[in-house]
Amino acid sequence: MKRIVIEPFTRLEGHGRIDIFLDDAGDVANAYLRVPELRGFEKFCEGRPVEELPRITPRICGVCPSAHHLASTKAVDAVFHVDPPQVAKKIRELYYCAHMVHSHIAHFYALAAPDFVLGPTSDPAQRNILGVIAKVGVDIGLQVIKTRADAQHIQEVIGGKATHSVCGLPGGVSKAITEEERSDFEDKAKNMVEFSKFSLKLFSDVVLSNKEYVDIILGDVYYMTSYYMGMVDDNNKVNFYDGDIRVVDPEGKEVVKFKPADYLDIIAEHTEPWTYLKFPFLKKIGWRGLVDGMDSGVYRVAPLARLNVADGMATPLAQAEYEKMYSTLGGKPAHHTLANHWARLIELQYAAERLLELCQDKEITDPNVRTLPTATPTEGVGVVEAPRGTLFHHYQTDANGMVKKVNLIVATGNNNAAMCISIKKAAQGLIKAGNVATEGILNMVEMAYRAYDPCIACATHSLPGQMPLEIVIYDKEGKELDRLSQYIS
Amino acid sequence: MRTLVLGLGNPILSDDSVGFRVVQELRARLDKPNLTLVESSASGLNLLDLITGYDKLIIIDAIKTEGGESGKIYRLGAENLGAIRHSASPHDINLPTALELGKKLGAVLPQQIIILAIEVVDVTTFSEKCTPEVAKAIPLAVSMVAEELESG
Numbered sequence: 001m002k003r004i005v006i007e008p009f010t011r012l013e014g015h016g017r018i019d020i021f022l023d024d025a026g027d028v029a030n031a032y033l034r035v036p037e038l039r040g041f042e043k044f045c046e047g048r049p050v051e052e053l054p055r056i057t058p059r060i061c062g063v064c065p066s067a068h069h070l071a072s073t074k075a076v077d078a079v080f081h082v083d084p085p086q087v088a089k090k091i092r093e094l095y096y097c098a099h100m101v102h103s104h105i106a107h108f109y110a111l112a113a114p115d116f117v118l119g120p121t122s123d124p125a126q127r128n129i130l131g132v133i134a135k136v137g138v139d140i141g142l143q144v145i146k147t148r149a150d151a152q153h154i155q156e157v158i159g160g161k162a163t164h165s166v167c168g169l170p171g172g173v174s175k176a177i178t179e180e181e182r183s184d185f186e187d188k189a190k191n192m193v194e195f196s197k198f199s200l201k202l203f204s205d206v207v208l209s210n211k212e213y214v215d216i217i218l219g220d221v222y223y224m225t226s227y228y229m230g231m232v233d234d235n236n237k238v239n240f241y242d243g244d245i246r247v248v249d250p251e252g253k254e255v256v257k258f259k260p261a262d263y264l265d266i267i268a269e270h271t272e273p274w275t276y277l278k279f280p281f282l283k284k285i286g287w288r289g290l291v292d293g294m295d296s297g298v299y300r301v302a303p304l305a306r307l308n309v310a311d312g313m314a315t316p317l318a319q320a321e322y323e324k325m326y327s328t329l330g331g332k333p334a335h336h337t338l339a340n341h342w343a344r345l346i347e348l349q350y351a352a353e354r355l356l357e358l359c360q361d362k363e364i365t366d367p368n369v370r371t372l373p374t375a376t377p378t379e380g381v382g383v384v385e386a387p388r389g390t391l392f393h394h395y396q397t398d399a400n401g402m403v404k405k406v407n408l409i410v411a412t413g414n415n416n417a418a419m420c421i422s423i424k425k426a427a428q429g430l431i432k433a434g435n436v437a438t439e440g441i442l443n444m445v446e447m448a449y450r451a452y453d454p455c456i457a458c459a460t461h462s463l464p465g466q467m468p469l470e471i472v473i474y475d476k477e478g479k480e481l482d483r484l485s486q487y488i489s
Numbered sequence: 490m491r492t493l494v495l496g497l498g499n500p501i502l503s504d505d506s507v508g509f510r511v512v513q514e515l516r517a518r519l520d521k522p523n524l525t526l527v528e529s530s531a532s533g534l535n536l537l538d539l540i541t542g543y544d545k546l547i548i549i550d551a552i553k554t555e556g557g558e559s560g561k562i563y564r565l566g567a568e569n570l571g572a573i574r575h576s577a578s579p580h581d582i583n584l585p586t587a588l589e590l591g592k593k594l595g596a597v598l599p600q601q602i603i604i605l606a607i608e609v610v611d612v613t614t615f616s617e618k619c620t621p622e623v624a625k626a627i628p629l630a631v632s633m634v635a636e637e638l639e640s641g
Contacts (some may be wrong), residue, residue, distance in 0.1 A: 022637050033583075038502070038614070038615065039614045039615065039616045040614050040615040040616065043615070044615040044616065056501065059499055059530070065530075106533075106534055110534065110582050128582065128586055128589060129582050129590060130584060130586060130589055131594065133590070133593060133594075138593060138594060141593065142595075145534070145537070145594060149538055152538065156542045162531075162535070163529070163531060164530065165529060197612065242547070273555070
């Protein structure tokens with residue numbers, strides 16, 4: 001059996017790796033995603049005051065710290081049995097919409113767009129944000145930078161710090177929003193609504209009007225049927241901050257809608273010897289291995305999953321785009337993995353519109369932003385929709401609020417099985433009879449993975465030095481046959 | 490001249506915190522006008538926001554090279570970054586790309602960039618402590634930064 005290793009991923013983290021195993025005919029037998037293990041997080045948290053976790057858990061990952069901050073804050077609310085005042089919930093949601101805007105813009109323009117604006121098999125040296133700007137123009141580049149910075153500014157004002165926020169407290173937030181801040185946020189939010197419209201138009205002009213790209217999105221290589229999970233509000237519309245968690249089957253029928261605190265009744269975790277990352281699956285359906293379809297308990301999270309589980313978007317512009325997407329993709333749920341990029345932009349539109357709504361909410365400057373906790377702390381679960389999918393934080397404490405147990409299921413964990421399946425399907429569709437040795441094909445395998453925008457071992461901020469994209473091909477005895485390296489900036 | 494000393498890393502991931510520690514030490518002993526000391530876990534586009542508007546930038550970060558000697562400090566310039574594809578985060582662009590992007594978009598970027606990279610041992614265990622080999626390198630890194638600041 002031949003073995004191909006893609007390590008590390010381009011435009012993704014420096015330590016992940018895809019192993020592709022070929023059979024004697026040179027076709028793909030199996031493909032696996034391997035991630036490095038970060039050790040000792042539970043132990044690190046144990047024995048600390050639970051109200052510190054909203055400041056510690058965002059350090060796991062430098063990418064979506066605000067998602068961890070809020071999931072953790074909500075879990076701590078639950079541990080202390082305290083319900084924050086309405087305005088505190090609105091401030092948290094406002095802050096979180098700004099985070100979504102920030103994160104989704106960065107993903108689309110820096111990571112997703114290069115594959116489409118420049119083409120999936122284009123020269124890797126050009127296939128990055130600089131290449132995108134060379135094509136679409138410097139003005140748009142400036143808009144990307146400005147809109148992102150505005151979203152970051154809102155997070156900083158509310159959160160107290162730009163990346164690692166400190167605003168979430170059990171029972172509320174640390175400070176209110178002043179009228180001056182509100183009015184500044186409102187101006188920024190208006191621009192974000194416009195920029196989101198522009199981004200969707202760009203997607204429509206560049207991707208949807210190009211038959212080649214539409215064929216790639218709709219093709220078998222990036223198609224997989226699965227269950228989907230995401231948070232919805234009382235009207236079953238997408239919500240990032242609060243609500244019940246809904247699961248639909250591959251035909252779009254609701255399987256279950258549950259409260260965050262009941263997640264362990266719904267989800268179980270399978271382990272495999274070759275990776276430390278567990279494989280969550282739906283208990284009711286069961287684990288059938290790394291396979292898709294109705295009989296397999298594998299489910300997906302992230303933007304497309306959120307849209308698939310919901311009945312629609314709660315804001316008008318996003319709703320119109322939602323309808324357009326499903327009519328183009330041929331109905332709901334959509335099983336086209338690459339449609340995640342489209343769904344992400346529709347969510348960008350929603351986040352911007354919702355942000356503006358909250359900025360215009362009469363109650364948002366109410367100074368009573370906290371309910372002081374008085375009950376004895378015990379146990380609690382907090383869930384938010386992170387940019388990359390459903391994020392669970394579950395804490396148990398002693399009567400003094402000292403942490404006894406921490407359990408997290410992160411977005412990438414939820415998607416672990418699905419990512420392995422998607423990579424295998426893409427590899428099977430693209431690699432035939434040992435024909436693997438072109439960068440273009442390998443990038444198209446990576447695109448299956450990139451659609452999920454996985455977050456693995458993100459905390460490692462080390463400069464990795466000279467790290468080539470390395471592809472190692474082994475024959476069936478495990479002997480190295482060929483080694484390809486490329487430096488891609 | 491405005492100078493930014495930027496410690497990069499993760500403060501709770503063993504040796505990945507080394508950049509933070511060096512900056513914390515510097516803060517305790519340095520108080521100069523036009524000098525800004527920042528600890529950050531930012532990368533890519535966020536990093537670009539941070540470094541815009543300074544004339545000189547000194548970055549302190551962890552590095553892992555093949556067969557490298559633990560605690561060794563490398564002094565690198567922006568020209569050494571050419572081959573690095575992932576300066577910090579999987580979800581963002583790398584430092585050289587961010588710099589190039591900033592240039593293209595007309596941002597005021599530091600003319601002089603110095604990177605002090607410290608060879609690390611463990612960046613995968615959650616801990617507030619560096620390994621002993623890396624902890625030993627901190628005083629030297631601190632004096633190297635001080636020298637860079639003296640040299641203008």
